[in-house]
Amino acid sequence: MADIRYDVVGIGNAIVDVIAHTDDAFLARHGLAKGAMTLIDAAAAAALYDVMGPAIECSGGSAANTVVGVAALGGRSSFIGKVSTDQLGSVFRHDICAAGVAFDTPPAVNTAPTARSLILVTADAQRSMQTYLGACVELGPEDIQPALIESAKVTYLEGYLWDPPRAKEAFLKAAEVARRAGRKVALTLSDPFCVDRHRAEFHDLIERHVDILFANQAEIESLFEVERFDDALQEVRHRCEIAALTRSEKGSVIVAGDDVHVIDAEPARALVDTTGAGDLYAAGFLYGLTNGHGLVAAARIGSIAAAEVISHYGARPEADLARLVAERMG
Amino acid sequence: MADIRYDVVGIGNAIVDVIAHTDDAFLARHGLAKGAMTLIDAAAAAALYDVMGPAIECSGGSAANTVVGVAALGGRSSFIGKVSTDQLGSVFRHDICAAGVAFDTPPAVNTAPTARSLILVTADAQRSMQTYLGACVELGPEDIQPALIESAKVTYLEGYLWDPPRAKEAFLKAAEVARRAGRKVALTLSDPFCVDRHRAEFHDLIERHVDILFANQAEIESLFEVERFDDALQEVRHRCEIAALTRSEKGSVIVAGDDVHVIDAEPARALVDTTGAGDLYAAGFLYGLTNGHGLVAAARIGSIAAAEVISHYGARPEADLARLVAERMG
Numbered sequence: 001m002a003d004i005r006y007d008v009v010g011i012g013n014a015i016v017d018v019i020a021h022t023d024d025a026f027l028a029r030h031g032l033a034k035g036a037m038t039l040i041d042a043a044a045a046a047a048l049y050d051v052m053g054p055a056i057e058c059s060g061g062s063a064a065n066t067v068v069g070v071a072a073l074g075g076r077s078s079f080i081g082k083v084s085t086d087q088l089g090s091v092f093r094h095d096i097c098a099a100g101v102a103f104d105t106p107p108a109v110n111t112a113p114t115a116r117s118l119i120l121v122t123a124d125a126q127r128s129m130q131t132y133l134g135a136c137v138e139l140g141p142e143d144i145q146p147a148l149i150e151s152a153k154v155t156y157l158e159g160y161l162w163d164p165p166r167a168k169e170a171f172l173k174a175a176e177v178a179r180r181a182g183r184k185v186a187l188t189l190s191d192p193f194c195v196d197r198h199r200a201e202f203h204d205l206i207e208r209h210v211d212i213l214f215a216n217q218a219e220i221e222s223l224f225e226v227e228r229f230d231d232a233l234q235e236v237r238h239r240c241e242i243a244a245l246t247r248s249e250k251g252s253v254i255v256a257g258d259d260v261h262v263i264d265a266e267p268a269r270a271l272v273d274t275t276g277a278g279d280l281y282a283a284g285f286l287y288g289l290t291n292g293h294g295l296v297a298a299a300r301i302g303s304i305a306a307a308e309v310i311s312h313y314g315a316r317p318e319a320d321l322a323r324l325v326a327e328r329m330g
Numbered sequence: 331m332a333d334i335r336y337d338v339v340g341i342g343n344a345i346v347d348v349i350a351h352t353d354d355a356f357l358a359r360h361g362l363a364k365g366a367m368t369l370i371d372a373a374a375a376a377a378l379y380d381v382m383g384p385a386i387e388c389s390g391g392s393a394a395n396t397v398v399g400v401a402a403l404g405g406r407s408s409f410i411g412k413v414s415t416d417q418l419g420s421v422f423r424h425d426i427c428a429a430g431v432a433f434d435t436p437p438a439v440n441t442a443p444t445a446r447s448l449i450l451v452t453a454d455a456q457r458s459m460q461t462y463l464g465a466c467v468e469l470g471p472e473d474i475q476p477a478l479i480e481s482a483k484v485t486y487l488e489g490y491l492w493d494p495p496r497a498k499e500a501f502l503k504a505a506e507v508a509r510r511a512g513r514k515v516a517l518t519l520s521d522p523f524c525v526d527r528h529r530a531e532f533h534d535l536i537e538r539h540v541d542i543l544f545a546n547q548a549e550i551e552s553l554f555e556v557e558r559f560d561d562a563l564q565e566v567r568h569r570c571e572i573a574a575l576t577r578s579e580k581g582s583v584i585v586a587g588d589d590v591h592v593i594d595a596e597p598a599r600a601l602v603d604t605t606g607a608g609d610l611y612a613a614g615f616l617y618g619l620t621n622g623h624g625l626v627a628a629a630r631i632g633s634i635a636a637a638e639v640i641s642h643y644g645a646r647p648e649a650d651l652a653r654l655v656a657e658r659m660g
Binding site: 020021049050052053054055056057058059068086087088091094095096098099113314316318 | 350351379380382383384385386387388389398416417418421424425426428429443644646648
């Protein structure tokens with residue numbers, strides 16, 4: 001059995017975000033689903049890029065954002081994901097390594113380019129994401145080194161990984177290795193449409209593999225096909241060890257066996273771009289749990305990290321999260 | 331003679347900015363000149379990128395930022411500059427076209443990659459730029475279409491163009507075409523070290539070709555090798571039709587023959603990143619002059635545009651500049 005070297009190893013799509021401002025009329029004109037993540041192919045990505053406004057590029061990817069958040073909080077984290085050998089792949093690798101995350105998945109050679117997500121942010125801070133998976137479809141079980149999974153307290157998987165076909169095999173291999181090693185497996189449901197695409201498999205996965213489940217209200221309601229948050233809450237109890245359910249400005253609810261905790265959202269300095277809010281909540285929660293904090297404190301750390309990331313463009317922290325948490329938690 | 335189609339055509343290095351936070355200790359440790367632009371080669375760029383923190387990418391380039399500013403103010407502008415056929419080249423092309431600027435310089439094929447400037451921003455909002463010129467060295471006189479130069483009221487040249495050897499020829503060709511067509515030629519001195527590198531040639535250029543000169547205090551003092559702003563001011567009088575001299579928070583001074591105007595800086599919402607302040611001042615000033623405003627109003631528009639760009643990361647405007655100017659100018 002490998003020694004513990006990481007608090008969290010994240011497995012996810014390695015994506016560079018391309019962020020531009022827009023308005024609701026643009027979303028309507030191009031038939032874009034507001035607030036959601038939609039998969040698009042290379043041609044659709046090129047066509048949308050042609051018509052969208054000037055953009056900034058920054059590294060993203062849901063699980064990648066989470067492990068960067070863990071590192072920014074002072075934790076130890078690692079990432080598994082697939083970029084190409086192109087410039088955007090270099091950007092992704094630079095940014096995640098410079099953030100203090102270990103990342104040594106070999107890049108895909110002579111394949112599709114590094115994945116990008118065209119993110120359109122409206123004045124209400126909602127983000128609408130159109131993702132071209134590119135090289136992410138090359139991630140497979142051969143990229144999962146059992147020793148790395150065994151060396152992490154938690155293996156964190158994004159539901160989006162269910163979209164590229166071979167990544168699912170990588171995902172299951174990692175979950176099985178973690179479980180056999182007595183480590184925890186965490187999953188985020190990622191997006192309500194993603195839940196729609198893979199509902200039956202997600203139910204099976206949660207039952208067999210998942211210890212810690214992250215979902216926002218729309219995702220957990222979609223999973224159980226219910227229309228009220230409380231109905232979803234009652235459904236999720238006892239299906240996994242811990243469920244952390246986020247509700248934007250309404251805060252979050254932690255369900256762990258018979259315990260239910262209702263945690264307020266932290267005030268944000270500004271509301272600019274909600275991209276990464278769920279990812280950073282998961283970062284704070286997992287950092288807390290793997291560093292000796294209880295459920296309530298872990299949820300508060302998650303809320304503080306989420307409040308920071310929505311106060312600026314981009315899905316990775318800009319402020320010193322460790323200091324921010326120390327100040328706010330007293 | 332071509333009809334007027336543009337207020338401003340800018341010729342400059344086509345650069346993607348790679349922006350990261352840092353502190354003074356990092357600059358000192360790596361021997362980086364604070365507040366300046368230093369040219370580096372591909373190896374040095376790779377080495378610096380390896381040690382710098384997570385970054386965001388956004389399109390930059392001094393003259394490119396200026397023509398984007400002109401478009402954001404409601405003017406008509408065009409750009410001439412050289413990218414490669416790589417991903418960063420596509421990013422540069424997308425951003426400048428999406429900003430409403432005409433850009434049809436063919437990319438360089440099978441050459442160095444698109445230029446990038448590694449910009450390190452300290453907490454005092456100063457930026458220190460390390461630029462790898464990459465494909466910019468491929469810009470040559472063959473990229474100057476006389477009809478385009480003739481169709482613009484002002485041809486705007488950045489002093490940085492004097493660094494890549496063939497760009498200088500493009501620069502001189504454009505200046506001569508503009509002059510013969512009775513159009514105006516504007517030049518920004520770009521950077522005090524750039525002035526050091528090319529002082530004698532800049533003097534000659536200003537005497538023979540330049541109608542409108544932009545410089546900040548350090549640049550104009552370097553040009554005339556004087557140590558007091560007023561000495562530089564007296565030197566520049568009568569050497570070109572108009573000189574617009576910027577002085578950061580002290581505002582700007584406009585010199586036009588016997589006229590001298592001293593203009594206050596506009597208040598900025600925040601001081602985050604000074605990258606692009608001079609570029610956007612030039613944008614506002616040129617937009618004003620080419621759209622019927624007097625010198626004082628043009629300088630105020632420049633100050634408003636500069637105040638916007640220093641209030642956020644990146645060297646291109648995020649706000650609706652035309653509306654901002656309408657509000658502030660009453």
